[in-house]
């Protein structure tokens with residue numbers, strides 16, 4: 019039986035608390051279902067600075083090349099010493115150097131969280147490497163230029179290749195769901211750039227004739243999302259629009275604190291909660307681990323599909339059912355109105371897993 023190699027990058031702030039709770043829960047589920055994981059702890063962020071004088075150590079990046087996937091805790095790069103602040107933050111560094119081009123962020127109503135838009139179940143496919151967040155180290159030389167002290171040029175970079183691959187990822191997922199894709203752009207104003215994105219997505223759509231396609235300008239889309247979130251299934255968009263839209267969607271259906279995500283390419287996936295490192299509550303054992311746990315459920319589904327191994331999907335399902343069952347019984351952390359600590363919540367999930375399996 020294959021042992022899947024999974025990296026564990028604890029992160030800063032509440033990262034170590036929520037990541038270790040997550041690993042514990044997944045170890046329990048894997049044991050129940052007889053799945054083997056080889057967990058590898060790797061330094062990043064503050065831990066990287068302490069061990070290698072580098073928040074994104076080369077050692078960690080090399081080790082990740084051998085991992086099937088990994089969990090990335092949140093990082094507090096704003097607090098790093100001045101000599102490390104100018105560098106890319108850990109999350110950006112990994113997205114770019116490993117070319118994790120698809121940021122996949124679901125927004126789904128769940129028990130215990132109040133949705134302001136009723137039932138909804140959608141997934142945003144955000145292009146993760148270019149658009150208006152073009153990296154200045156990109157091969158195209160994109161980014162920002164200070165022309166004079168009072169004039170700056172900020173570039174958006176759009177390539178057909180990047181639009182094609184995110185569109186294919188989105189349409190493939192649509193085929194497994196409600197077969198509906200919404201393309202979000204601003205092709206009436208940013209005609210060439212987001213126009214190329216829109217037209218490329220429409221071209222890709224022709225290879226998926228069963229999928230219904232529509233498209234909206236980003237501004238109109240925010241209104242549609244608030245008014246009728248339940249009508250959307252898969253949304254595909256460029257980097258910055260996707261970043262903003264997914265925070266909105268996450269908060270609409272409950273709480274950004276519960277929102278999961280993964281970052282993927284063809285070969286690897288990185289689980290990452292939507293929230294930050296929450297330094298204000300770090301070290302108190304009160305943080306909610308659901309966002310990072312559900313991100314790891316997504317990682318399991320991704321691995322399951324990539325390796326044609328249904329057991330991995332079952333591991334994720336078991337954890338998700340455990341979480342939902344705790345929420346329905348009123349066991350939750352303080353941010354959701356409960357009184358469980360992070361570690362108590364993890365133990366409660368493990369107990370449910372034992373009953374459910």
Ligand code: ATP
Nearest residue numbers: 093094275293294295296297298299305306307353
């Ligand atoms: P970043 O720039 O790293 O994304 P941020 O400014 O978006 O950080 P967060 O770190 O996400 O901020 O925290 C925002 C607020 O939400 C804080 O009050 C924090 O305590 C709370 N918060 C974030 N994550 C959690 C969590 N998992 N459990 C409970 N509260 C959280």
Ligand code: MG
Nearest residue numbers: 292293294295
């Ligand atoms: Mg944030």
